Amino acid sequence: MFSKSKLTEPPAKPAEDKPKAPMAAPSMGDKPAPPTPPKAKPAPSSLSSDLVVSGNLKTTGDLQVEGMIEGDIRAHLLTVGEGATVKGEIVADDVVVNGRIIGRVRGLKVRLTSTARVEGDIIHKTIAIESGAHFEGSVQRQDDPLNSGAAARPANAAAPAPKTAPPPPPKPAAQAPAK
Numbered sequence: 001m002f003s004k005s006k007l008t009e010p011p012a013k014p015a016e017d018k019p020k021a022p023m024a025a026p027s028m029g030d031k032p033a034p035p036t037p038p039k040a041k042p043a044p045s046s047l048s049s050d051l052v053v054s055g056n057l058k059t060t061g062d063l064q065v066e067g068m069i070e071g072d073i074r075a076h077l078l079t080v081g082e083g084a085t086v087k088g089e090i091v092a093d094d095v096v097v098n099g100r101i102i103g104r105v106r107g108l109k110v111r112l113t114s115t116a117r118v119e120g121d122i123i124h125k126t127i128a129i130e131s132g133a134h135f136e137g138s139v140q141r142q143d144d145p146l147n148s149g150a151a152a153r154p155a156n157a158a159a160p161a162p163k164t165a166p167p168p169p170p171k172p173a174a175q176a177p178a179k
Contacts, residue, residue, distance in 0.1 A: 049083050056088070065099075078107075082115050091146055097133075106145045 044062035047053065051067035058074040065073075066081040071088045078092040084099035095107040097116040110124040114132030121137045123145040129135065 044077070044079070049081070072103075080116075093146070108145060 042061055044064045045059060046064040047067045047069070049066040052070075053067065054070045056071040056073070057063065057069065060076055062077040062079075063073065063075040064079045064081065065084045065086060067084060069084075069086045069088065073086060073088065073090050073092070075092045077094040077096075078090060079096045080086055080099045080101060082098045085102070086100070087102045089104045089106070090101065091106045093108045095105055095110045096113070097105075097111065097118060098113045099115070100117040101120060103120045105118065105120065105122045106124075107122075108125045109128075110122055110126070111128045112118060112130060112133040112135060114130045116130075116133040116135070118133075118135045119137060122135075122139045123142055124139070125141065125143060125145055127139065127141075
């Protein structure tokens with residue numbers, strides 16, 4: 001019924017009192033640090049219509065061009081505005097052309113809108129050309145159009161065999177006169 005506890009034994013400790021791994025001291029009193037939100041995509045860089053750039057542009061983000069660029073452009077998403085002109089090579093994951101480009105375009109996805117004017121070659125994985133777009137050049141599909149080494153030759157083409165003169169025909173063997 002009733003049991004006697006020994007006075008000399010310490011009471012049993014609950015499992016919560018076991019030693020824990022050391023914790024860093026909170027920086028702002030006792031409030032826990034808020035969780036870090038995922039990084040938001042930065043707004044695209046924009047080059048206004050009154051801007052003229054002579055030189056190459058390179059970004060890992062998005063770029064909106066409304067002015068004139070004389071140089072090569074490398075970007076994630078490039079949008080060429082209706083009044084914009086780009087003279088140089090464009091390399092981007094996505095290219096949307098509303099204005100004028102004079103030079104090569106390399107992109108995974110290339111879109112020429114009805115107001116686009118392109119003078120140069122387009123190397124793409126997927127392409128869309130709207131009715132009304134003006135295009136002078138060649139179009140080539142590649143699985144990896146961003147690889148500049150692939151421009152010289154398509155990835156699936158074999159190296160051409162060197163041209164050599166065909167071997168001379170064999171000479172007829174001399175026959176002994178019949179007896």
